[in-house]
Amino acid sequence: MAKYERDESYVELDHVEVDGVDISGHWNRMYQPREITAFTPEKIEELAALSGAESIAYCYQCAKCVGVCPVDAAGGDYGPRKIYRRLQTGLNIFDSPDLWKCTTCQNCVRVCPKGVDMVQIMPAARERSVLDGKVPPELQEMFEHVAEYGNPMGESPRKRERWIKQAGVEVPILAKTKAPVDILWFVGDFYAYHKRGQDAAGAMARVFSRLGIDFGILGKDERSDGDSQRLAGEPGLFESVAEHNIQEFQKYEFNRIVVSGPHALNAIKTQYPKLGGQFEVEHYTQLLAPKLDALGPLLTKSFDRKVTFHDPCYLGRHHGEYDAPRKLLTAVPGLQLTEMFRCKEQGYCCGGGGGGMWLDGFMADQVSERLSEKRVREAVEVGAEVLAVCCPYEVSRFEDAVKSTGNDGALEVLDIIEILDGCME
Ligand code: SF4
Ligand code: SF4
Numbered sequence: 001m002a003k004y005e006r007d008e009s010y011v012e013l014d015h016v017e018v019d020g021v022d023i024s025g026h027w028n029r030m031y032q033p034r035e036i037t038a039f040t041p042e043k044i045e046e047l048a049a050l051s052g053a054e055s056i057a058y059c060y061q062c063a064k065c066v067g068v069c070p071v072d073a074a075g076g077d078y079g080p081r082k083i084y085r086r087l088q089t090g091l092n093i094f095d096s097p098d099l100w101k102c103t104t105c106q107n108c109v110r111v112c113p114k115g116v117d118m119v120q121i122m123p124a125a126r127e128r129s130v131l132d133g134k135v136p137p138e139l140q141e142m143f144e145h146v147a148e149y150g151n152p153m154g155e156s157p158r159k160r161e162r163w164i165k166q167a168g169v170e171v172p173i174l175a176k177t178k179a180p181v182d183i184l185w186f187v188g189d190f191y192a193y194h195k196r197g198q199d200a201a202g203a204m205a206r207v208f209s210r211l212g213i214d215f216g217i218l219g220k221d222e223r224s225d226g227d228s229q230r231l232a233g234e235p236g237l238f239e240s241v242a243e244h245n246i247q248e249f250q251k252y253e254f255n256r257i258v259v260s261g262p263h264a265l266n267a268i269k270t271q272y273p274k275l276g277g278q279f280e281v282e283h284y285t286q287l288l289a290p291k292l293d294a295l296g297p298l299l300t301k302s303f304d305r306k307v308t309f310h311d312p313c314y315l316g317r318h319h320g321e322y323d324a325p326r327k328l329l330t331a332v333p334g335l336q337l338t339e340m341f342r343c344k345e346q347g348y349c350c351g352g353g354g355g356g357m358w359l360d361g362f363m364a365d366q367v368s369e370r371l372s373e374k375r376v377r378e379a380v381e382v383g384a385e386v387l388a389v390c391c392p393y394e395v396s397r398f399e400d401a402v403k404s405t406g407n408d409g410a411l412e413v414l415d416i417i418e419i420l421d422g423c424m425e
Pocket of ligand 1 (some may be wrong): 058065
């Protein structure tokens with residue numbers, strides 16, 4: 001197969017002036033029309049043959065996707081159009097770093113007129129590489145932790161309940177209370193194990209308690225929601241943790257599940273039904289926003305700071321929820337909400353989706369700056385003092401990025417639930 005090469009033959013005039021504007025030399029350079037004939041369909045056909053990856057073949061190279069791809073914007077030279085073209089010129093995607101760069105943020109899917117769906121294509125391609133043992137080591141380690149311990153940190157399941165001691169309120173564990181509840185709160189790995197997540201988990205328990213919400217948790221019987229493992233190419237691992245969680249859910253009586261994070265929302269809403277687990281599920285901001293009549297009077301302390309909000313890809317673009325977090329933030333007395341240029345439907349990505357949470361080392365060689373660093377700069381540019389988030393991946397990602405961009409002390413990263421809790425007596 002011949003590799004495509006640009007035809008460098010051109011015509012240019014030494015001296016040209018048009019309407020008083022000098023366009024001499026290379027300014028009037030005219031190339032011969034290009035005929036792109038040197039390509040092969042084989043690599044595209046090979047990828048499109050995988051179940052879920054069919055739509056890669058629909059691309060007609062319009063390039064709408066590249067301008068919205070957060071990886072490309074961070075210097076990652078990426079986007080479905082580029083992948084398609086590289087496949088045409090012989091790229092073996094299964095051996096390429098390009099396989100792991102996509103965060104499944106869905107921004108290209110939003111704008112693609114041909115329905116090229118990277119959120120399906122990349123997990124299908126990754127599955128094949130995972131089966132062949134071609135996985136970045138940090139991702140492989142995460143898979144092993146989830147398989148062995150049920151969480152990506154490799155922590156003991158028993159430690160899942162440790163955060164409760166610092167919450168200062170009663171947190172009912174369903175296996176102990178055995179009583180029906182209105183809300184089964186799916187706490188999630190980062191709220192349960194990560195130091196800053198535990199701060200948010202405590203805040204959530206206190207807010208639920210003050211609002212008189214009737215809730216319970218699975219505690220040590222909870223496992224990872226599995227969505228990041230599925231999107232990173234391990235659907236078998238996803239199924240094993242998802243089936244475990246479904247069995248646990250089915251042991252108890254409750255009206256709906258409330259999740260701390262958008263990735264659990266996506267898993268339980270869109271994937272668990274395929275495994276026989278049908279549950280009503282919502283994100284915590286969606287539970288609390290309609291309760292502002294009760295919540296508002298509890299917010300007695302003023303939060304006199306300029307705040308900007310980062311839309312999580314899996315709450316916003318994937319599930320269309322842009323209002324609930326903003327309703328909560330604008331209900332906080334004194335809080336001044338300012339939007340970043342990229343927000344809502346075109347919100348930027350923190351880099352943590354689709355397995356990206358465990359690929360920071362790998363990605364460092366692929367981009368000119370981390371996606372989280374770019375986002376922190378955008379928050380600082382609009383004069384924000386606080387970057388508000390509502391995805392458990394984001395607090396740690398953005399706090400690291402605040403440090404690495406030299407914004408320590410200038411920008412604080414807080415979960416919305418921490419802001420609400422801090423404004424209550
Ligand atoms: S927007 Fe869709 S059709 Fe256009 S280049 Fe990108 S993937 Fe191809
Ligand atoms: S899903 Fe997001 S990260 Fe992946 S290619 Fe599309 S825009 Fe880029």
